[in-house]
Amino acid sequence: MAKAKTTHTGQNVADFVNSYVDNEQKKADSFQLMELLQEWSGVEPIxxxxxxxxxxxxxxxxxxxxxxxxxxxxxxPRKAALTLYVYSHTERSQLVLADLGKFKMSKACIYVKKLSDINLSALKELCIETIKYISEHHECSCRVK
Structure with a gap:
């Protein structure tokens, strides 16, 4: 079986953003997303x-x-768009998408050009719903005690 690509690498997150992202708006959005997701999840980015x-x-x-x-x-922070991995397919998440703003979506990824295109309150709701869903359905660091 193939080795998973989504394993913790130990690379410094700020160094990654500064070296990988060449668009200043996307770089600023990346640092803002890091702050928001850290606040909402309660864990440091890796x-x-x-x-x-x-x-x-x-x-x-x-x-x-x-x-x-x-x-x-x-x-x-991909070239074409910020790819957000914050969505769980729940009834609540589907309702919140209507308030998110301008985005595209695949099965579980949300693509936004810039953070100003979306409603950050709706993004927070999606994140909280996903943390709740994963906590209830998987063994995770987010397990609600």
Whole structure:
């Protein structure tokens, strides 16, 4: 089985943003996202793989037998857009998406061009809902006691 790419690398998060992100707006948005996700998750950011900034971690296992570790919340400042890993497919999260603002979405990733395009209160709600969902369904650092 292939080795998971989303493992903790030990790379310094600020150094990654400063060296990887060449757009000043995206760099500022990345540092703002780091502050917000740290505040909402209660954990320091760490690097997962070559380009994902993660907050907390959880272990997943699919019915297929594939398993691994991933951040509870995370994002990547990719060239095309900020890729947000903050979504769990719950009824509440689906309702909150209507208030998020300008974004695109794949199955579990939310893509935004810049933070000013989205409602940060809605983003916070999505993050809190995801922490709750992961805590209830996975073994994680976010486990609600």
């Amino acid at each position: 690097m997962f793989g070559p380009s994902i900034i993660g907050f907390g971690n959880y272990h997943y296992k699919y019915a297929s037998g594939h398993e691994g570790d991933a951040p509870v919340l995370g994002f990547s």
